[in-house]
Ligand SMILES: Nc1ncnc2c1ncn2[C@@H]1O[C@H](COP(=O)(O)OP(=O)(O)OP(=O)(O)O)[C@@H](O)[C@H]1O
């Protein structure tokens with residue numbers, strides 16, 4: 001397959017690229033490709049953070065180094081830090097914050113209900129956990145401590161939904177603020193005392209929240225700054241998954257950086273006496289490579305071979321990066 005624009009060429013054309021994401025079906029090599037891309041950025045001299053929101057301890061395993069809970073310099077790769085985000089801690093922190101807001105609000109509105117019920121219903125769902133992780137991610141982006149961020153996105157918490165959520169948030173916050181304003185003026189009207197309305201932490205929080213979401217959306221839809229890459233194998237299901245992703249992303253105006261085809265069997269290494277199942281697999285991959293070429297015309301950025309072993313440890317990750325950026 002001829003590659004119209006390689007990953008290196010794409011990066012040359014996007015010198016300000018800062019936020020990159022890797023998506024695709026489970027098990028296709030998202031973590032490995034995110035790692036290899038991060039190595040590539042670091043080797044181009046850019047201070048790079050490789051971050052994973054995946055609850056499974058994937059980065060530490062791949063790097064053979066503990067990077068859980070805090071950005072940690074990756075041994076053997078200058079300019080590279082890796083950070084496996086503590087999902088549980090993030091969610092707990094978010095719950096605690098919500099709890100404080102709800103407690104305050106109930107007191108403010110003079111509603112004598114147990115706050116626990118509200119808190120339960122607000123936090124006991126997967127959407128809350130995803131949104132907590134999303135907020136954590138944009139916090140990392142806003143801190144602006146690195147030149148490039150590479151996010152290894154979990155397969156279930158797909159990025160499209162996360163970004164779609166920023167619009168939903170915005171609507172929700174607007175609605176909340178409207179009701180808050182109405183409640184406040186009513187209170188002021190009914191109030192006999194002239195004492196000025198106390199500071200309203202919920203309102204402040206909502207305003208701040210809306211602003212942050214808006215800012216995140218601006219960054220994540222800017223094609224100079226952001227690119228989503230999709231990893232596939234030359235197989236039917238992974239192709240179907242990224243086809244859907246790419247369509248969604250186009251609809252949402254989120255910049256697609258391209259497609260990485262992983263685990264392609266190197267034909268030059270197959271002798272005439274290769275086992276039949278190997279030959280069959282190669283024939284199958286050939287067919288799907290054609291599908292990829294037709295469907296993702298001009299979007300394929302690199303083709304990475306299937307290695308003899310899994311990708312583990314920094315030296316092998318560097319080798320993978322070399323193939324990815326070839
Ligand atoms: N080109 C390759 N050659 C050989 N092994 C590979 C290659 N790419 C990835 N692997 C291996 O395949 C397995 C899956 O890769 P990885 O964990 O990166 O997938 P993933 O898409 O992140 O999975 P998940 O959806 O579970 O997060 C790992 O053991 C990895 O080392």
Ligand SMILES: [Mg+2]
Pocket residue numbers: 030031032054058152
């Ligand atoms: Mg992974």
